[in-house]
Amino acid sequence: MGQLDRADLQIIQELRENARITLxxxxxxxxxxxTPCQLRMRRLEEQGYITGYTALVDQSKLGLSHISFVQITLNDTSSKALTAFNKAALKIAEVEQCHMIAGGFDYLLKIRTKDMASYRMVLGEKISALPHVLQTSTFVVMENVRDIGL
Incomplete structure (x- = not known):
């Protein structure tokens, strides 16, 4: 991949702030x-700097205002176990983010549900059933102060 210049970085920043901006x-x-702007955008897309365009949605208006973060410790961290966990975690619709962590636990998941009861169901029936889960620890969000893009 080539190096980005000032114009490329500005294009990326402008699109991050408003992906619906006109050309x-x-x-x-x-x-x-x-024309040069459009060519740069196309190159940034082809080189993988821009991976897509999306709408930001107010999840609470859709009834999904409960956010929890779950620390997960696995009982096996071999490549095979990590791959199995990753594939299974991607299938859980309530998992909004999934990050492998270097530290005192293995994964941090952001879970979005409608309420505590539905979160408990997701934790008990889906997250705890993921491959190689040894232990979970939940942190409930009291207030969403800032989301990127909102």
Whole structure:
């Protein structure tokens, strides 16, 4: 992959702030004409710097305002066990984020559900049943102060 220059970085920043910006407005903000701006966007997409465009949704308006973070310790951290855990975790719709962690536990999951009762069901029936789970520890979000993009 090539190196990014000032214009590439500006394009990325502008799109992070507003992915619905028109090409004309984007080009004006980064100081390029439309065609070079469009070519740079296409190159950034092809090289994997821009991986997609999405709508940010207010999850609480959809009835999904309960957020919990779950620390997970596995009983086996071999490559095979990690792969099995990763594949299974991706299948749980309530898992909004899944991160492998270097530290006192192995994974940190962000779980979004409608309420505590539904979280308890997800924890008991889905998360605890993931391959190689030895221990879980839950942290319930009291207030969502900031989400990226909101």
């Amino acid at each position: 004309t407005e984007l080009a004006a903000r980064v100081g390029l004409s439309k």
